[in-house]
Amino acid sequence: MDSAARLGPAEIDVLAQLGVATVLLGSIYALIAVGLTLIFGIMRVVNFAHGEFLMLGMYLAFWSFTLWSIDPWFMLVVAIPLFFLVGLVTYALVMRGVVHASHNVQIFTTVGLSIALQNLALVLWTGDYHMLRPWHASAVVRIGGTAFNLSQVVAFTVSVALTLALFAFMKWTHVGRVMRATAQDGEAATLMGIDTDRVYRFTFAIGIACVGAAGVLVAPLYAAYPTAGLQFVLLAYVVVVLGGLGDMVGALLGSLIVAGVEVVGSYFFGAAWKEVFYFVLFIAVLMFRPAGLFGQRGAETLGA
Amino acid sequence: MESLLARHWAALVIFGLAVLTPLFVRDAFFLDSLVLILLWGALSAAWNVASGYAGQVSLGHSAFFGIGAYAAALLATRWQQSPWLGMLVGVAVSLAAGALIGYLSNRLRGPYFALSTIAFSQVLLILASRWRGFTAGSEGIPVPFRPGFWTLGLGHVAWVYVALGLAVLYYLAQVYLERSRIGYRLAGVREDEDAAQALGIPSRRLKVFAITLSAAMTSVVGTLWAQYVGFVDPVYVFSVDLSIRFALNTIIGGMGTALGPFLGSILITTVETYLRATFSGVKTGFAGIYLILYGCILILVVRFVPEGLAGVAARLRARAARAHA
Numbered sequence: 179m180d181s182a183a184r185l186g187p188a189e190i191d192v193l194a195q196l197g198v199a200t201v202l203l204g205s206i207y208a209l210i211a212v213g214l215t216l217i218f219g220i221m222r223v224v225n226f227a228h229g230e231f232l233m234l235g236m237y238l239a240f241w242s243f244t245l246w247s248i249d250p251w252f253m254l255v256v257a258i259p260l261f262f263l264v265g266l267v268t269y270a271l272v273m274r275g276v277v278h279a280s281h282n283v284q285i286f287t288t289v290g291l292s293i294a295l296q297n298l299a300l301v302l303w304t305g306d307y308h309m310l311r312p313w314h315a316s317a318v319v320r321i322g323g324t325a326f327n328l329s330q331v332v333a334f335t336v337s338v339a340l341t342l343a344l345f346a347f348m349k350w351t352h353v354g355r356v357m358r359a360t361a362q363d364g365e366a367a368t369l370m371g372i373d374t375d376r377v378y379r380f381t382f383a384i385g386i387a388c389v390g391a392a393g394v395l396v397a398p399l400y401a402a403y404p405t406a407g408l409q410f411v412l413l414a415y416v417v418v419v420l421g422g423l424g425d426m427v428g429a430l431l432g433s434l435i436v437a438g439v440e441v442v443g444s445y446f447f448g449a450a451w452k453e454v455f456y457f458v459l460f461i462a463v464l465m466f467r468p469a470g471l472f473g474q475r476g477a478e479t480l481g482a
Numbered sequence: 483m484e485s486l487l488a489r490h491w492a493a494l495v496i497f498g499l500a501v502l503t504p505l506f507v508r509d510a511f512f513l514d515s516l517v518l519i520l521l522w523g524a525l526s527a528a529w530n531v532a533s534g535y536a537g538q539v540s541l542g543h544s545a546f547f548g549i550g551a552y553a554a555a556l557l558a559t560r561w562q563q564s565p566w567l568g569m570l571v572g573v574a575v576s577l578a579a580g581a582l583i584g585y586l587s588n589r590l591r592g593p594y595f596a597l598s599t600i601a602f603s604q605v606l607l608i609l610a611s612r613w614r615g616f617t618a619g620s621e622g623i624p625v626p627f628r629p630g631f632w633t634l635g636l637g638h639v640a641w642v643y644v645a646l647g648l649a650v651l652y653y654l655a656q657v658y659l660e661r662s663r664i665g666y667r668l669a670g671v672r673e674d675e676d677a678a679q680a681l682g683i684p685s686r687r688l689k690v691f692a693i694t695l696s697a698a699m700t701s702v703v704g705t706l707w708a709q710y711v712g713f714v715d716p717v718y719v720f721s722v723d724l725s726i727r728f729a730l731n732t733i734i735g736g737m738g739t740a741l742g743p744f745l746g747s748i749l750i751t752t753v754e755t756y757l758r759a760t761f762s763g764v765k766t767g768f769a770g771i772y773l774i775l776y777g778c779i780l781i782l783v784v785r786f787v788p789e790g791l792a793g794v795a796a797r798l799r800a801r802a803a804r805a806h807a
Binding site for chain 1: 772
């Protein structure tokens with residue numbers, strides 16, 4: 179990690195630093211992945227445009243900070259409902275017609291959405307890297323023998339809180355039960371009087387709200403640029419496939435695994451090569467356990 | 483003979499015009515556009531073999547494009563070899579890579595397959611940009627221009643005929659895939675793999691075959707493209723955007739049809755060239771406008787005309803035939 183390198187190895191406990199870094203990073207990945215897996219689990223659509231909403235979240239944080247000096251932490255309160263709305267609109271305009279369509283149609287609809295959003299950002303805000311530096315990005319927090327910046331720690335806390343809230347929502351509320359029922363068997367759910375279209379709309383909006391919030395949270399940590407979403411979303415696919423597409427608890431464990439691979443890999447081999455590790459991990463999982471480490475065998479060949 | 487003409491008249495018109503154009507037109511810009519149309523069409527045709535005919539939708543085909551481009555560029559700059567030799571090396575590596583990815587991701591369908599191909603192309607992207615000692619890293623490799631056929635240092639007119647020869651070859655390969663035993667079996671696998679397997683069709687072997695063939699075809703164009711453009715850099719040749727471009731042309735033209743990739747390439751390349759010429763100079767950011775348009779077109783096409791231009795034409799023709807009878 180950057181902060182670790184700056185402080186020098188003498189001041190920190192390497193093993194603890196790596197461990198805490200994994201957890202901090204993993205929590206953010208989890209928030210990105212949980213939306214992706216939720217959308218897949220319930221709508222059976224792999225959202226190839228997921229990363230672009232993350233990118234939009236990063237830009238939202240950047241511009242509100244630069245133009246009105248609003249701290250990204252406060253922006254979160256605006257971002258969640260805003261991205262929920264964006265999700266609703268996107269569903270109505272783009273996704274509604276393809277929920278029941280073939281794989282090809284679903285893949286290329288979301289790919290098309292991704293191209294359009296990326297280049298919208300390019301036209302509006304150019305391809306330059308935008309970085310915002312609120313005070314908390316340079317405030318150091320020491321936990322045991324480790325050191326992190328405050329932005330990272332807060333991103334972790336908020337990600338965990340949001341992910342847990344989503345879990346609780348899915349488990350204990352009526353709407354959550356309805357969503358799970360739709361995921362299990364859409365037809366039976368319709369027969370029970372569930373309006374599946376409404377469920378899908380709501381699901382998509384929640385997934386986008388999660389990833390939008392994640393975008394705001396990572397804005398102080400990573401630069402925003404039109405294709406910023408791509409790296410994150412590739413990583414989120416790795417997480418989600420590791421955990422089994424559609425499996426929310428699996429997504430959490432997958433996030434920790436990917437974050438661990440990234441943190442340990444960059445510590446030993448340098449940050450330049452870290453992606454190779456998780457892509458190789460990804461390909462290996464797709465080859466040998468395509469339903470995910472914890473998923474049921476054969477799920478990948480079902481209509482997905 | 484007559485039915486042959488009826489079936490392929492559109493291709494005859496397109497390729498015939500391409501043969502005649504350099505005889506009458508000497509405008510470099512126009513000929514350059516024609517070469518690009520033909521090369522993009524050939525690339526899309528290669529993608530179509532795996533994705534349109536075998537139903538294995540790949541979003542990582544830039545991997546094979548990059549292999550072809552790098553093979554020739556590295557052989558030319560490091561060992562002073564002919565790009566034709568580089569093409570052969572690229573094809574050999576792509577055959578191996580295609581067989582490997584095809585074999586390994588054999589069980590995967592739909593989005594899973596697409597994801598595994600993206601991951602594969604990203605691994606190559608990282609390798610090419612970080613392994614500086616061998617590939618020159620993300621700065622890329624300028625491909626030296628040495629005049630002559632053996633070194634592929636050609637003029638515009640010669641390039642038109644090289645690209646055209648390849649395009650016609652790929653068109654014929656697709657027609658063969660449509661009309662041969664292997665093509666019918668592939669269609670069976672694409673439409674219902676379980677049913678095809680139940681009929682005794684070796685679906686796994688066929689899918690590996692289609693991906694491997696498609697990989698080699700893509701690699702050949704990668705080599706030509708690198709020599710034509712004169713520059714290879716990892717971020718472009720291994721990008722997901724490039725893979726999407728192959729798909730975009732084919733989908734708009736018509737997936738699983740021999741003519742579709744070329745129709746799509748004509749339309750998209752022309753629109754792109756026009757918009758680029760119109761918006762360049764206004765503001766650099768406007769470069770993205772035609773890409774926003776692509777995205778929207780892609781969404782609309784898969785939703786409302788999933789069979790593409792070729793499919794629409796076939797439907798209109800069928801309607802006209804019914805009206806006649």
